[in-house]
Amino acid sequence: MYHSPFSITTLGTGAALPARGRFPTSQLLNVHGNHYLIDCGEGTQERLRAAGFNFQRIGHIFISHLHGDHYLGLLGLISSMHLMGRQVPLHIYGPPELKPIIDIQLRASGTWLRYPLHVHSTEPVSGAVIHQDTHVTVTVLALRHRIPCTGFVFQEQSGARRLRADRVQEIPPFKRASVKAGEDLVLPDGSVVTNATLTEDPLAPRSYAYCSDTAYEPALIPFVSGVGLLYHEATFTTAMADRAKETLHSTAAQAAQLAKEAAVGQLLLGHFSSRYKSADVLLNEALPIFPRTLLSYEGGVFPVGPSC
């Protein structure tokens, strides 16, 4: 049983041209109540407000690439955090050009942030670890797009061993932490109860992989293999496969194909071209290839299951 949350909220599901009620890309990842923002299209602060979320709780922002629909909301969010009195640090991860873009705009507006802002450069090298804290490890996915573009894998840290429900009463409360940590239990008479008889393995860690703006890229498979939830862009239908190839985007069928080959738990589609009034046409092309496919929508919340 997983008690603490590991879920993704899709704030915007449109492609380059916002229309049809879709907003540009942004997602909010909740890991045990810690929040990570992934991409930040124009209006993201407004979407976070609409979701009733206090954006000061975000400590880390991951930007996949510098097409406007994935980062143009960043400056406004940075500024609003400042105006609302933020003092805790904010970490931003993105392509190397992101830092000068932020710097020139803060300088032009005469803004001296009240909080420490750390902008970290990411390089598109699959498997490279760019962030680690007590809740997640974040690694990079090298996507294939028109400009340098990285996806991200968020993997839950392994939890502690779990006390067996049928044995927990035998363990004095002050000894439970050490048993969870893997130690044997020494009884008052000196006898030893081995750890393996008192505990179970930790729950399988959960993983979320985010593939935004990429052509079909089989080189990703080993890096997203078995994740609980894979988000993959699905800009076009198969009828537009040529356009997908030309613009280095994917069709819904290609997203499903990758999910199938990587044997992920579930697939979440997004980044829908404005030419599609309903994204159902994209879902319908993915389902025959990969049945556990979901459609993202504005404000949708999707739990991430354990890795397979």
Place this chain on the structure above:
Amino acid sequence: MYHSPFSITTLGTGAALPARGRFPTSQLLNVHGNHYLIDCGEGTQERLRAAGFNFQRIGHIFISHLHGDHYLGLLGLISSMHLMGRQVPLHIYGPPELKPIIDIQLRASGTWLRYPLHVHSTEPVSGAVIHQDTHVTVTVLALRHRIPCTGFVFQEQSGARRLRADRVQEIPPFKRASVKAGEDLVLPDGSVVTNATLTEDPLAPRSYAYCSDTAYEPALIPFVSGVGLLYHEATFTTAMADRAKETLHSTAAQAAQLAKEAAVGQLLLGHFSSRYKSADVLLNEALPIFPRTLLSYEGGVFPVGPSC
């Protein structure tokens, strides 16, 4: 009688921190069916869509200063115009730092615009003409703010003389254009009817003055004197006058005082601090000083009357 429109649509009326359903500053000026965008806060393209307006019709954008709530929607709008196939030129007027900010972001996104983009530098010198076309002349207002900040005056070009309704039947149709242009009418028998007996003076041109983000600045008075409509920021109530002074913003009473001293036709308030749930508190402080005061609101349309 004015048949062709000269009106302003207020797309966003919030201050630095968007909240309470207010959006950041942007206004759309309609002069005889030609559209000029004034400031372009985050989400302006979305607001233009919400107003049912095809933003490809905008030919000129005027940016007052580089605080984010006045320009962060610009890159998204530039990009959407491009993606929607724009080919006609776009002219942007703003502080000198605006051009490098646009350039670095177009470069980082690998965008080669399909249409000519001309970014013109403005300097805060009141009365300087920065744009002129067949419909308006645009001059600068040197505002007093924390960073270089310009307001703008849009003055309608003088129209032609108008044919007197009681004499128009005497003028052969093919002669009417020349009479409107000021020529006398020569009849077939060689007699001359003087122009003054056939025509009336052109209608008084209409003027709109935009004062965004400024402390109370009496030096503006000669430059906005008698305009039909003055937009002036009114961030704070009088109780917050110290804060207004410190941040180089205005109270509603100061905006009204300037409108009174400049003897404008009407005053339009905006840029309301997020601390005010309703802007009525600001209106109520302005009305006793300047009775012809209006409150801007999201999507509000305000006709501009003739200059006084």
